[in-house]
Amino acid sequence: MQADSPTEQFTSPILKTLPDPDVPAQVCPRRTRIQLDFVLLAIEALDLYASELMLMSLEELQLQDVIENRVDFWQSRNTNPLRRSHQRDSLSLDKAKALVAVGCHIARRQTAQVRQLLNVQRQLAAKQLTPDHSVPLANYLERFRRHFRSRMNPNRTAIAAYKENERLDELALSLLEQVLFCTGTAGMERFWSSLFDGEVA
């Protein structure tokens, strides 16, 4: 009878798939919020429509109860303390799970592109050529730099370290490799788990 109760709240299967880590107050630590936002930023740099697709996939993945709309999505991203528009709100585990799920969902659509970019980058590095020699790679790096600089607070020490393009390109390529691992069969679980390394009891 309890199952038929209209007051019982629906829980997305994805929220049950990802375990709740043993973190204080059951909210995401600082490193988790930064890392999660950075990986989503890399996904957005791969595809101009990635933000819209992520919002659309909230419904597809039955996560609209967790992140209700565009503003909620934006506020959840702004829990990254390095953002210009950072708000001192906490990020609940459920919202973080929803962000991880939509991020991995979109990343899977970009698998071929990510593999191609990493292959090109490796070939260029073997010839000791800079990434500018490949148009797709240069486009990704340029978009990532633009997103990063427009959204992150340059007054924060952690962001000031990426003042030079070379450093920021290294970060973009490192995040691209992380996006690759998000595309795998267990990519979502692996990404979720890695966000809490060294943060759990």
Next chain:
Amino acid sequence: MTIQRPFILPNCTLNLEGISNSFSDAVLGESLDVLLRLECQFGDLKKPLIGGLDLLNSLIQATNQCTQSWMSGVPHRRLTQLNQDESAVHLLPKEEDGFELTIPTELLNETPSDTDGPVQVGLTTLQLFDLVEALDQLLADQQTLPNLSLAVRPLSRAEAASGQGLQKSASAVVGAASVAIAASIFYLLPVPQASAPPKDPPKAEPTSTETPAPGTLPGVPPIQVSPSPGESPGESPNLESTEESPSPDASPEPEASP
């Protein structure tokens, strides 16, 4: 009859051969329950490696541990200790780029003829991803070694290497050290002597051209409505240098003073 299950990715191929010890499912087919032979080809290997369940288990553990730490950037504190176990597969990131996989010959059915020691395999990030993906597909396949499982979990604070923490908190350490050094320098400095107040009250300001309103204390800013009754006029001229002399219009009315 043996069952074969291949897991093929662009940079990695796993071929499993085994037998079933359960009834076959009408839809899913036979389940591979007992592994007899594992053949894997990945990275810069010239010939495929051949082993059994021990090799498979060791590969899963090593790739999981390294991938997890690499993705988070938080190294495992006991990774060095764990890598001293010479009977297990080790996977470590290289100094420059990529990863190195070390496979002890005890886990292999056939030892490569060109080497006596453990087999070393270099992997790029893409090659590592394909190996991890092939193993994850195998783990997710309920018809292939269904008893095999892997719990992906975050490293605890105790397991996370302290080096990373030190690196991240370097700025805090530098800040604390700067405060300590500054404090010790200031401790050595002599205590400044307070200058004695002038014994004679200064005369009325000779440069002042306007005469304050009667009863108004010289030098008191206009916004200060009520000067302390205990204050003597002689103590306030120091303020005169920084403040404009109050005009008669703007000065507080003598009646406002207590």
